[in-house]
Amino acid sequence: MPAAMRHDVDSLRAALPALDWTTDPQRLALLSRDFAWFSPILKAELEGKAADIAVRPRDEAELKQLVGECARRAIPLTLRGAATGNYGQCTPVQGGVLVDMGGLDRIVWQRGGVVRAQAGIRLAELERRVREPGYELRCMPSTFRVATLGGLFAGGFGGVGSITYGPIASPGNVLGVGALSVEAGPQVLELRGAEALALHHTWGTTGIVLEVELALAPAQTWIELVVVFDGSFDAALDFGDALAAAPGLPKRNVAALAWPVPGFIAKWERAFPPGHDAVLAVVAEAAEPAVRELAARFGGRVTHRAESAEAQRRNQTILEMCWNHSTLHALKADAGRTYLQCSFTAGRHLEQVRAVHGLFGRGGSGERGGSDESGGQAEVLMHVEFIRSLDGALICTALPLVRYTGELRLQEIIDGYRALGVRVNNPHHKHVEDGRFGGTLPPGAASAKRRLDPLGLLNPGKLRVWPIPG
Numbered sequence: 001m002p003a004a005m006r007h008d009v010d011s012l013r014a015a016l017p018a019l020d021w022t023t024d025p026q027r028l029a030l031l032s033r034d035f036a037w038f039s040p041i042l043k044a045e046l047e048g049k050a051a052d053i054a055v056r057p058r059d060e061a062e063l064k065q066l067v068g069e070c071a072r073r074a075i076p077l078t079l080r081g082a083a084t085g086n087y088g089q090c091t092p093v094q095g096g097v098l099v100d101m102g103g104l105d106r107i108v109w110q111r112g113g114v115v116r117a118q119a120g121i122r123l124a125e126l127e128r129r130v131r132e133p134g135y136e137l138r139c140m141p142s143t144f145r146v147a148t149l150g151g152l153f154a155g156g157f158g159g160v161g162s163i164t165y166g167p168i169a170s171p172g173n174v175l176g177v178g179a180l181s182v183e184a185g186p187q188v189l190e191l192r193g194a195e196a197l198a199l200h201h202t203w204g205t206t207g208i209v210l211e212v213e214l215a216l217a218p219a220q221t222w223i224e225l226v227v228v229f230d231g232s233f234d235a236a237l238d239f240g241d242a243l244a245a246a247p248g249l250p251k252r253n254v255a256a257l258a259w260p261v262p263g264f265i266a267k268w269e270r271a272f273p274p275g276h277d278a279v280l281a282v283v284a285e286a287a288e289p290a291v292r293e294l295a296a297r298f299g300g301r302v303t304h305r306a307e308s309a310e311a312q313r314r315n316q317t318i319l320e321m322c323w324n325h326s327t328l329h330a331l332k333a334d335a336g337r338t339y340l341q342c343s344f345t346a347g348r349h350l351e352q353v354r355a356v357h358g359l360f361g362r363g364g365s366g367e368r369g370g371s372d373e374s375g376g377q378a379e380v381l382m383h384v385e386f387i388r389s390l391d392g393a394l395i396c397t398a399l400p401l402v403r404y405t406g407e408l409r410l411q412e413i414i415d416g417y418r419a420l421g422v423r424v425n426n427p428h429h430k431h432v433e434d435g436r437f438g439g440t441l442p443p444g445a446a447s448a449k450r451r452l453d454p455l456g457l458l459n460p461g462k463l464r465v466w467p468i469p470g
């Protein structure tokens with residue numbers, strides 16, 4: 001259906017006058033956007049796409065009324081958490097209703113190390129609440145301050161904490177979800193374990209997530225450290241890897257940024273001296289002395305230390321320099337860049353990082369930071385995040401910052417990475433199948449879609465192929 005085609009949202013609004021509607025076109029344009037602008041390709045493709053109307057249900061009863069009325073009128077629904085997704089995930093490409101889930105933000109219950117909360121709760125608030133009885137979230141994105149639980153589950157991957165607990169999809173992290181079907185008489189279904197994970201990272205196309213049940217971690221006092229290395233990304237990488245692997249050193253995040261990436265972070269010159277590569281480490285308080293010893297052994301120097309909870313309160317946490325926050329900092333300094341998302345092979349991860357860094361990361365002259373026509377910076381700048389993979393192996397992922405000179409060159413770089421055995425989840429695609437899933441919707445996700453969205457009204461246009469033939 002063409003984006004310009006309007007749905008019968010006037011009769012929808014008239015049927016549910018008590019709901020909290022938004023109709024102002026400027027506001028609708030704003031609400032319909034996420035961080036897809038990180039990609040010049042997606043930015044162009046999603047230009048002008050917006051909902052016809054937006055609504056913020058106050059509770060589950062209002063959401064059910066809305067869904068039922070939309071199903072009767074065949075009006076598309078696109079779910080919105082905090083719109084921090086990177087791929088235009090909450091941009092309604094075929095118009096219809098944008099559903100702001102922020103009103104469904106209750107903690108349903110917490111029992112020991114398990115919490116169940118409504119999808120619209122912000123992760124920072126959820127973490128604050130579960131900390132009261134001595135727990136914390138196992139993994140959360142660097143956007144935790146605003147991002148929602150439902151948005152993380154339906155659109156995210158993991159992030160902070162994944163160095164210990166793997167991605168959010170690692171079995172045991174998400175225990176179950178409550179989902180709502182899109183039908184004239186919407187049904188609530190409880191999905192457990194693998195069945196629940198079928199809805200993960202499908203961008204709100206396979207079912208409305210009402211509640212998520214999470215396993216928690218014991219709360220720790222975390223210390224944030226910046227360790228810098230004078231001119232050797234190899235040393236930064238080796239230290240990051242050793243710290244990530246050390247079983248006696250609890251950590252919440254370990255990232256390595258090759259210079260000039262740390263230089264993009266405004267007002268942090270004291271912590272990030274020019275020409276120095278940096279490791280951003282968040283480690284348990286008791287581990288700090290041993291981490292400092294380890295850093296010194298690799299030639300690292302600590303330039304910044306803060307208690308993480310305090311740093312978060314002051315809006316000065318290094319967590320907001322990790323993961324895709326490095327892209328945000330870079331784009332503020334240099335709008336000509338974009339990014340990739342990669343993961344490396346366990347056991348070969350450092351060798352592969354060095355190989356791709358050598359190929360694209362050293363500028364025209366072959367020297368580190370060597371000059372090229374873009375003013376002295378290499379074409380691809382390296383940012384590595386250490387994590388445990390789904391099966392528990394220590395690996396690293398990367399969010400390299402690419403100087404964007406066109407789709408053709410971007411594809412050449414992706415091909416160059418892939419030729420070295422690196423997995424690239426291309427973040428410049430607008431369809432669910434083409435990123436992490438490598439081309440096809442997993443069978444579990446397809447059957448969830450049939451069960452929970454039989455009319456195909458959820459975020460239409462985001463699945464490249466629907467219905468799946470045969």
Ligand SMILES: Cc1cc2nc3c(=O)[nH]c(=O)nc-3n(C[C@H](O)[C@H](O)[C@H](O)COP(=O)(O)OP(=O)(O)OC[C@H]3O[C@@H](n4cnc5c(N)ncnc54)[C@H](O)[C@@H]3O)c2cc1C
Pocket residue numbers: 034035078079080081082083084085086089090101119120140141142143146147148149150151152153154155156157158159160202203204205207208209210322323324325328459
């Ligand atoms: C600077 C920056 C840093 C980031 N860092 C990370 C990171 O460290 N790790 C990571 O995984 N991601 C990261 N992201 C991506 C994003 O922030 C996270 O995935 C975040 O969890 C998304 O939450 P949200 O509430 O903003 O979701 P939204 O962007 O609002 O939604 C994401 C998707 O989920 C769907 N959705 C939302 N709520 C529901 C629901 N209740 N039911 C069904 N579908 C729903 C939406 O339709 C959309 O398709 C980053 C993005 C930016 C811009």
